[in-house]
Amino acid sequence: MRGKYKVAIVGSSGLVGRTVLRILEEKNFPNVIYTLFSSKNSANKKVSFLGEDYVFCELKEDSFNSNFDFAIFCAGGKVSKKYAPIAVSKGCIVIDNSSIFRMSPNVPLVVPEVNSEDIFKNKGIIANPNCSTIQAVLPLKALDEAYSIKRIVYSTYQAVSGAGRLGIEDLETKASNNSLKKFPYPIHNNCLPHIDIFTEDGYTKEEHKMIDETRKILKKPNLPITATCIRVPVTNCHCESINVEFDKDFDLYDVRILLQNFPGILVSDNIEKNQYPIPTKVNGNDEVFIGRIRRDYSVKYGLNLWVVADNLRKGAATNAVQILEKLIYA
């Protein structure tokens, strides 16, 4: 390991950015100097970080002139599209939270517990997958190795924090049609089958992200997958019902052991004690929680899982910081 690394956090004043700062405080890497970037809106505002007062700096075209080693981008696709290539051209490795580069063949899409070996194939940009994809691929990877996945059906129940600060505002203020800041309909007391924009085939972009990113991370480009993504009135933590069909038969006891032993997974499944993962219990944790593990009797080798994770932590910030950690300690 060499001397001090210079790391930029772009979008550090946002929901994901502030979660990145919290996780960096928890990790307390001894050999890193941080610079925190935001837009003009938050520039010059103070934030307490690592026991000191930091100031958000406005992101500008020359911001990467000062030899950053690594940057975590969490400021949305437009910012990544413009500034990530500038950062890379100055020798900085970018870990990007937006969806802009995820499907580019030259960009590794990484969940460290699943495919950390891909980190070192980067050409300057490493993409953090979509929050709902990250939590899904941990159990899927554990089971694919043993039983070979044949088909996946995703149904998601996604928290409003996944839509950023304005999503939380819409829920907390119980915004009605004329005061909504993020969603097309009130999210309070509601469920919206609509996350990100609709595409020509009737799916949403969020649903396509889950399908495409799962195939890329599991390295199964033709795997049949379908997805329905729903926004629900929960502040934080995405829930997913994952129905998976295998090529090979399995034993439920072995499935539990495989999941329990996979890094980053916690099995919470005891129906006699009403034990299963729920957002209020998972909130603030880094693991992916799994319960309701049961056979799907409608097909030959089918399994149902209930998967819950903190979308701001493992679904975004924790995953990005884990990648940074691998780069720093490589």
Ligand SMILES: NC(=O)c1ccc[n+]([C@@H]2O[C@H](COP(=O)([O-])OP(=O)(O)OC[C@H]3O[C@@H](n4cnc5c(N)ncnc54)[C@H](OP(=O)(O)O)[C@@H]3O)[C@@H](O)[C@H]2O)c1
């Ligand atoms: N929320 C999630 O669960 C989640 C999960 C996975 C991935 N992501 C992705 O992470 C990214 C950030 O999401 P978020 O939920 O944190 O959004 P957010 O709460 O709305 O925060 C956006 C951040 O971007 C900054 N920003 C906006 N325009 C900028 C510009 N022109 N130059 C520099 N900074 C700019 C904002 O700075 P100001 O404070 O100055 O406005 C703020 O720090 C998005 O790409 C999102 O898709 C989010």
